Amino acid sequence: MVSEYKVDGPFLGALKRDLLLSYRRKSDLVNPLIFFLMVATLFPLGVSPDPGFLADVAPGVVWVAALLATLLSMDSLFRSDFEDGTLEQMLLSPQPLYMVVLAKVLAHWMLTGLPLTLLAPLLGVMLFLPADGMSGLVISLLLGTPTLSLVGAIGAALTVGLRKGGVLISLLVLPLYIPVLIFGSAAVQGAVTGLPLGGYFAILGAMLSLGLVMAPLAIGAALRISVSG
Amino acid sequence: MADKKWMPRWFYQLASPRWCYDITGKLLPIFAIAAVVMLVAGAVWALVFAPADYQQGNSFRIIYIHVPASILAQSCYMLMAVAGAIGLIWKMKVADMVAKSCAPIGATIAILSLATGAIWGKPTWGSWWVWDARLTSMLILFFLYLGIIALNSAIENAQTAAQSTAVLALVGLVNIPIIKYSVDWWNTLHQPATFTLTERPAMPSEMWVPLLVMVIGFYCFFAVAMMLRLRNEIIQRERRSSWVRDLITG
Numbered sequence: 155m156v157s158e159y160k161v162d163g164p165f166l167g168a169l170k171r172d173l174l175l176s177y178r179r180k181s182d183l184v185n186p187l188i189f190f191l192m193v194a195t196l197f198p199l200g201v202s203p204d205p206g207f208l209a210d211v212a213p214g215v216v217w218v219a220a221l222l223a224t225l226l227s228m229d230s231l232f233r234s235d236f237e238d239g240t241l242e243q244m245l246l247s248p249q250p251l252y253m254v255v256l257a258k259v260l261a262h263w264m265l266t267g268l269p270l271t272l273l274a275p276l277l278g279v280m281l282f283l284p285a286d287g288m289s290g291l292v293i294s295l296l297l298g299t300p301t302l303s304l305v306g307a308i309g310a311a312l313t314v315g316l317r318k319g320g321v322l323i324s325l326l327v328l329p330l331y332i333p334v335l336i337f338g339s340a341a342v343q344g345a346v347t348g349l350p351l352g353g354y355f356a357i358l359g360a361m362l363s364l365g366l367v368m369a370p371l372a373i374g375a376a377l378r379i380s381v382s383g
Numbered sequence: 384m385a386d387k388k389w390m391p392r393w394f395y396q397l398a399s400p401r402w403c404y405d406i407t408g409k410l411l412p413i414f415a416i417a418a419v420v421m422l423v424a425g426a427v428w429a430l431v432f433a434p435a436d437y438q439q440g441n442s443f444r445i446i447y448i449h450v451p452a453s454i455l456a457q458s459c460y461m462l463m464a465v466a467g468a469i470g471l472i473w474k475m476k477v478a479d480m481v482a483k484s485c486a487p488i489g490a491t492i493a494i495l496s497l498a499t500g501a502i503w504g505k506p507t508w509g510s511w512w513v514w515d516a517r518l519t520s521m522l523i524l525f526f527l528y529l530g531i532i533a534l535n536s537a538i539e540n541a542q543t544a545a546q547s548t549a550v551l552a553l554v555g556l557v558n559i560p561i562i563k564y565s566v567d568w569w570n571t572l573h574q575p576a577t578f579t580l581t582e583r584p585a586m587p588s589e590m591w592v593p594l595l596v597m598v599i600g601f602y603c604f605f606a607v608a609m610m611l612r613l614r615n616e617i618i619q620r621e622r623r624s625s626w627v628r629d630l631i632t633g
Contacts, residue, residue: 308554312547316537325533326551329526332519333561364557375471376550383543 164249165257172261175234182230186223186266187273193219194277205282212281213291213342219277220270220295221302221331227266228306228323231258232314232377241314242381251374259300259307259370267299283346290345297358298338304362304369305330311376315383334361400617401626403477407610414606421600429593436590442506447594449499451601456496456524457559459489459605463531464556467549477613479545480620482552483535484612488605490528497521520562527555541620 176183197215198208208215235241244254274295275288283291309327313319341354396402429447436443463485470478500518501511512518531548538544621627 305554308550312534312551313537315543318537322533322537325526326530329523329530329558330554332523372550372554376547379543379546379550383538383540383546 164247165253168244168254168257169261172258173264176261176265182227183265183269186227187269189226190219190223190270190273191277193222194281198281209282209284209346212278212283213287213339213346215281216274216277216283216291217295217298217335217339217342220267220274220299221335223270224266224299224302224306225324225327225331227262228310228327229313229320231262231307231310233310233319236314236381241377245378245381251377252370255307255370255373255377256366259303259373262307263300263303267295267303271295271299283342286348287342287346290342290351293351293355294338294341294358297355297362298334301334301358301362301365302331304365304373305334308369308372308376311373311380313380314377315380334358337361398475398477400477400480400621401624404614404617407614411607411610411614414603414610418600418603418607421596421603425593425596425600429597433590433593434587439507442503445499445503447597449496449503450594451598452492452496452499453521454598455601455605456489456493456521457562458602459485459492460524460527460552460555460559463489464549464552467545467552470545471549471553476620477617479542479549480613480616481609482549483545484609484616486528486531486535486548488608488612490525490532492605493521493525493528497525517562520558523558524562527552527558531555 194215197211201211202208232241235244245251247254271292274291278288278291306323306327308330309323310319312326313322316322337354337357341351341358344351344354393406397406425447430444433444433447435441463482466478466482466485469475470482497518500521504513505511531551534551535544535548538547618627618630
């Protein structure tokens with residue numbers, strides 16, 4: 155007997171669609187990365203170019219830049235789907251919304267969080283982050299940026315019906331980003347000073363697990379409210 | 384029909400805006416008097432008669448405003464999230480209105496908590512602000528309130544606004560345990576919780592009884608502020624119904 159219902163159908167479908175759409179609009183892909191680089195460039199210029207000082211602040215600077223870059227790309231997550239009516243179709247379809255939403259967030263992360271993580275060592279070198287800190291930086295970003303995408307998507311879903319959602323998203327989402335920022339940059343600091351990192355990664359992993367389970371529910375509910383209102 | 388005898392009549396009648404308006408009108412003077420009596424008696428007791436702390440001298444007395452404000456700011460958030468959830472699940476209008484009325488009060492109380500904390504911090508720690516776990520998480524709570532107010536005012540449709548803010552409030556609920564346990568999880572400058580329900584306080588009763596009076600007084604004050612805002616909200620939301628017209632025209 156062939157099962158007619160497959161959970162991975164809507165998931166893979168939505169994932170492929172989102173990846174393909176953004177592949178065809180390459181500027182959206184590159185913009186957060188350029189922003190990421192530029193924010194990190196502003197710090198030596200604005201604060202101090204002293205290598206010792208930069209090495210101290212590098213973990214925080216890279217994390218804050220990653221956070222802002224994620225936030226910047228958040229507004230467009232549901233915007234175009236909302237405007238051309240695709241979002242409404244997704245909500246009406248019998249497929250589990252949870253999976254569709256999760257796929258969209260995963261696609262968003264693959265297009266922003268993952269490239270940011272891969273680019274982070276370059277920033278680390280530019281900011282004189284000691285070589286010991288690199289592994290901590292990459293792993294903490296790898297664990298932390300999906301959480302940023304998940305939480306940011308809640309804000310994006312809540313504001314998708316509003317004409318000017320951009321600033322509002324930052325206002326709603328930044329307070330919720332703070333725990334990720336604290337533990338992410340603490341992990342990098344810990345890696346620099348040679349402390350055991352297991353605890354930081356465990357907490358980042360716990361936040362990610364909680365986000366994976368709960369956030370799609372909140373995103374789905376928020377989308378239904380935004381679209382119906 | 385399901386048997387609902389276990390639930391008192393007044394409880395489910397609260398869901399009716401008109402009935403809620405009437406009952407809060409009756410409760411308002413009671414809570415107002417209680418709040419004034421408690422706050423005045425508690426403040427005089429706390430600021431004049433309670434003994435000075437053996438380490439901090441008289442500067443510790445701000446505890447009598449700081450601790451109740453901090454507790455209340457968190458309780459208010461909990462109430463907002465619970466009322467929001469009730470509104471979201473059972474589409475109850477009054478719950479939405481309660482949730483909406485909570486946010487500005489909570490934000491104000493959170494400011495009070497942060498300000499009194501800063502005033503207390505200056506003589507005890509030597510600085511107005513320290514980036515410690517509890518202070519920061521309290522600041523995040525304040526930001527959450529601001530975000531909720533901003534979202535609520537950005538959405539024009541009252542029902543959509545209520546539902547959206549309810550979702551946001553529920554998501555922000557993760558911050559409450561972080562504030563609560565921040566002092567136990569991270570070893571920071573901030574002293575551990577002054578009050579727990581299960582254990583006897585470490586300080587002498589002359590010091591904690593006025594604190595308890597102040598806490599109850601703050602809650603009564605909150606009830607008054609809450610009911611005033613709620614009544615306002617009910618009148619505004621129900622302005623097209625006949626009973627509100629009768630009320631206005633007399």
